[in-house]
Amino acid sequence: MTDPPLQTVTNAARLLKAFLTREESLGVSELARRLGLGKSAVHRLLVTLCAEGLVEQVPRDGGYRLGLVMFELGEAVRGGVRLAPETRVAAGGFDLFLLPVRRTEDLLITAHHLYRNRPISALQAVWADPEGCFPWEQRFPDDITQPLACLP
DSSP states (O other), X not given: OOOOOOXXXXXXXXHHHHGGGOOSOBOHHHHHHHHTOOHHHHHHHHHHHHXXXXXXXXXXXXXXXXXXXXXXXXXXHHHHOOOOTTEEEEETTEEEEEEEOXXXXXXXXXXXXXXXXXXXXXXXXXXXXXXXXXXXXXXXXXXXOOOOSOOO
């Protein structure tokens, strides 16, 4: 039997995810509205997350934004992820497949110009449909389109 999740931790995670909108800052009232929580509960979460460096208060407007510790955590995650051709990864709730782009000169014109036509390797992220099928599989629906630079 799995233990139920701790509601406070769930709410803290939801609060942190609210910053994925990439707005400069978010205030207590706006966060409370988005999360469906009381202002006092949101404020207590923010105070705790600030103490841990996960969020910080913006002096200019009194709102909040992600803190430096979140960046450091992201870098730690990124450091442990190896993006290689034909790798399956889960990202943002999607099942992705990384395809090598073989003819980058037609797609990455600016990069080729900038790097003076030196070889450039690139990966393209291709996502599965809701049933888990990829575009090159026969069961992939005809009404879903993805721009593909190549197929495996």
